[in-house]
Amino acid sequence: MQIQELKLLNFRNYERIHISFKNHFNIIYGKNGSGKTNLVEAIYVLALSRSFKQTNDKTLIKNGSDITKVEGIIKNVYQNTYKVIITPEGKKVKIDNNKITKISDYISKINIVLFSPNDLKMIKDTPSIRRKYLNIAISQLNVTYLKELNQYNKLLKTRNVYLKRMYLNGNSLESYLDILTEKLIDVGISIYESRKKYLELVNLFLKNIYRSITNSGNLEVRYISDYDKKSKEELKRLYHKNLSKDMSFGKTNVGIHHDDIEFSLDSYLLKEYGSEGQQKNAVISWKFSEIEIMKQEKKVIPILILDDLFSELDMEKIENIFKLIDKDTQTFITTTEISKVESLLNNCDYKKIYVENGTLKEV
Ligand SMILES: Nc1ncnc2c1ncn2[C@@H]1O[C@H](COP(=O)(O)OP(=O)(O)O)[C@@H](O)[C@H]1O
Ligand SMILES: [Mg+2]
Numbered sequence: 001m002q003i004q005e006l007k008l009l010n011f012r013n014y015e016r017i018h019i020s021f022k023n024h025f026n027i028i029y030g031k032n033g034s035g036k037t038n039l040v041e042a043i044y045v046l047a048l049s050r051s052f053k054q055t056n057d058k059t060l061i062k063n064g065s066d067i068t069k070v071e072g073i074i075k076n077v078y079q080n081t082y083k084v085i086i087t088p089e090g091k092k093v094k095i096d097n098n099k100i101t102k103i104s105d106y107i108s109k110i111n112i113v114l115f116s117p118n119d120l121k122m123i124k125d126t127p128s129i130r131r132k133y134l135n136i137a138i139s140q141l142n143v144t145y146l147k148e149l150n151q152y153n154k155l156l157k158t159r160n161v162y163l164k165r166m167y168l169n170g171n172s173l174e175s176y177l178d179i180l181t182e183k184l185i186d187v188g189i190s191i192y193e194s195r196k197k198y199l200e201l202v203n204l205f206l207k208n209i210y211r212s213i214t215n216s217g218n219l220e221v222r223y224i225s226d227y228d229k230k231s232k233e234e235l236k237r238l239y240h241k242n243l244s245k246d247m248s249f250g251k252t253n254v255g256i257h258h259d260d261i262e263f264s265l266d267s268y269l270l271k272e273y274g275s276e277g278q279q280k281n282a283v284i285s286w287k288f289s290e291i292e293i294m295k296q297e298k299k300v301i302p303i304l305i306l307d308d309l310f311s312e313l314d315m316e317k318i319e320n321i322f323k324l325i326d327k328d329t330q331t332f333i334t335t336t337e338i339s340k341v342e343s344l345l346n347n348c349d350y351k352k353i354y355v356e357n358g359t360l361k362e363v
Helices: 036-048 117-124 127-139 143-168 174-214 232-241 243-249 276-298 315-323 338-344
Strands: 002-011 014-020 025-029 068-075 079-087 090-095 098-100 112-115 219-224 260-265 303-307 331-335 350-356 359-362
Touching (some): 002 036, 014 036, 025 036, 036 068, 036 079, 036 303, 036 350, 112 276, 117 127, 127 174, 127 260, 143 174, 143 243, 174 232, 174 315, 219 276, 232 243, 276 315
Parallel strands (some): 025 331, 112 303
Antiparallel strands (some): 002 014, 068 079, 079 090, 219 260, 350 359
């Protein structure tokens, strides 16, 4: 899959640009603060309709304007035009000028794998961050997953509201709660199965990828879930056992909304024992596993974005990482150190794009 052209209107520090890309490597270089990350962020927004940064959509709109448009031509089997339009009131997504009303119908179409220095939080931060990464990865593979996730979150909200009501006035019906619980379990099981399968796929690739980058260590992920190895009946009993606790907290204490992923290196928890370098390599290995999974399961080669990788890792690791990129993967690399990148690309077809204060120069 390739992005052939990108048009931006009032996106971050860009006013109006129109640029075409190479099918293999595209190197975006320039000083810090010039707009390199913003450019790859635009490609990400085109694919997933929102940023990889934890920001409000509105921050994507150039200061002083009230609308931003990101438009791109994507070549997969066919060539299609995708568009994301964001205003302070909300956003619209379009494919070939047809409005797509459900975002969940849009975001599995353009497949993208991005590494940014920020992604270290995948190891370091709370379980909710890891679930977010997992959800984005699975949503790109499986359209129904995101729908189920939305459904689950709605049911969870309704159940929690009802728990509070039951706590406050005794005349609420426990049988209604049972109905909500059973629905929650059904959708929860389906999400659990998808996550379990995905993490099994990750483990098929992760270890070898990590080894080829670092030449050492066994990296693994483990899925941690309340739903693990439980039948529907067992889960029902578990919810029942938690009822008085759930009622007094006014929230559901059991479910896939507490799931977590554990990374371990040679059986040690990476979060607690791993060095910063090991954690970065683990995240990169996860990202390259995502690529392999998309190739295997969806027969699609995603677009790869490596934001600031060169300031994050030493050259030896980067050389090993470049060996993992096959020639059919469209790759975007941002860097302040163009010479380092070029030394790795001597035989490849690539395009250089110089960024300065929100303007692009194709070199
Ligand atoms: N909504 C916005 N409107 C205008 N400028 C913005 C907006 N959001 C970010 N910027 C500017 O973009 C620049 C950062 O660009 P970025 O792509 O992160 O730089 P880098 O080249 O270091 O990756 C900063 O100067 C910042 O002020
Ligand atoms: Mg940057």
